[in-house]
Amino acid sequence: xxxxxxxxxxxxxxxxxxxxxxxxxxxxxxxxxxxxxxxxxxxxxxxxxxxxxxxxxxxxxxxxxxxx
Amino acid sequence: xxxxxxxxxxxxxxxxxxxxxxxxxxxxxxxxxxxxxxxxxxxxxxxxxxxxxxxxxxxxxxxxxxxxxxxxxxxxxxxxxxxxxxxxxxxxxxxxxxxxxxxxxxxxxxxxxxxxxxxxxxxxxxxxxxxxxxxxxxxxxxxxxxxxxxxxxxxxxxxxxxxxxxxxxxxxxxxxxxxxxxxxxxxxxxxxxxxxxxxxxxxxxxxxxxxxxxxxxxxxxxxxxxxxxxxxxxxxxxxxxxxxxx
Numbered sequence: 001x002x003x004x005x006x007x008x009x010x011x012x013x014x015x016x017x018x019x020x021x022x023x024x025x026x027x028x029x030x031x032x033x034x035x036x037x038x039x040x041x042x043x044x045x046x047x048x049x050x051x052x053x054x055x056x057x058x059x060x061x062x063x064x065x066x067x068x
Numbered sequence: 069x070x071x072x073x074x075x076x077x078x079x080x081x082x083x084x085x086x087x088x089x090x091x092x093x094x095x096x097x098x099x100x101x102x103x104x105x106x107x108x109x110x111x112x113x114x115x116x117x118x119x120x121x122x123x124x125x126x127x128x129x130x131x132x133x134x135x136x137x138x139x140x141x142x143x144x145x146x147x148x149x150x151x152x153x154x155x156x157x158x159x160x161x162x163x164x165x166x167x168x169x170x171x172x173x174x175x176x177x178x179x180x181x182x183x184x185x186x187x188x189x190x191x192x193x194x195x196x197x198x199x200x201x202x203x204x205x206x207x208x209x210x211x212x213x214x215x216x217x218x219x220x221x222x223x224x225x226x227x228x229x230x231x232x233x234x235x236x237x238x239x240x241x242x243x244x245x246x247x248x249x250x251x252x253x254x255x256x257x258x259x260x261x262x263x264x265x266x267x268x269x270x271x272x273x274x275x276x277x278x279x280x281x282x283x284x285x286x287x288x289x290x291x292x293x294x295x296x297x298x299x300x301x302x303x304x305x306x307x308x309x310x311x312x313x314x
């Protein structure tokens with residue numbers, strides 16, 4: 001136990017070493033989360049577009065038609 | 069004939085499927101290498117004869133700093149390819165790099181500051197390499213901000229591509245800054261032309277593992293973001309039907 005606490009102390013550098021590792025691990029986790037969320041959202045948006053079964057050009061045409 | 073694979077990389081459906089196949093491999097490779105790098109850096113490698121245990125920040129600082137430069141180079145090259153040959157996939161890849169690069173650069177500055185605290189006696193020094201790394205952070209943030217400010221995606225692609233290509237001038241400045249000017253930052257210990265790394269293998273192995281792990285991680289993140297970009301860009305393409313149902 002004493003050696004573990006000694007290890008955590010990092011020879012007196014604990015308050016520099018551990019925050020550096022925490023920052024990097026947090027940044028990696030954040031990047032993984034945001035990238036996967038972006039893909040999930042793009043997939044959901046694509047599914048919604050498919051559900052309407054109209055292509056954007058056709059949607060625009062119908063909007064122009066309604067305005068006239 | 070030999071160039072057909074290269075032309076295929078301009079096709080969104082082909083790249084989407086390729087990215088889908090490759091992404092899990094990149095995730096696993098990065099998990100193994102970064103896992104070994106972290107254990108190696110924190111436990112296995114010996115303490116430094118001058119900096120004691122404090123030098124262990126190296127294992128997270130150096131790979132993030134290398135990565136920040138590499139992400140920018142990838143972004144600039146993809147931008148140039150997109151601008152010159154009008155390849156949509158290349159623009160989508162460049163767009164995927166911005167926020168990742170900003171986080172890697174911010175991490176390099178933050179971990180460097182934490183290392184500078186005990187070793188240099190200051191968390192911040194107006195030192196050439198640190199100033200230009202800070203400029204790199206602003207370049208990434210500017211790139212992300214500019215892209216978000218332009219509604220027309222094709223216009224955003226072209227303008228942001230020019231910004232990314234012009235900004236690449238900062239990369240050699242950062243790399244050679246420690247040789248060109250009298251710098252507080254130490255010179256290269258690993259990537260030195262014509263000479264061996266000035267580091268024992270027990271310290272070098274975890275560092276190289278971290279570095280390669282970061283490359284694989286960047287690959288996985290880039291391919292995931294690229295798939296999202298391609299899905300949101302290719303609105304009317306029929307292949308999206310297959311892609312989302314797959």
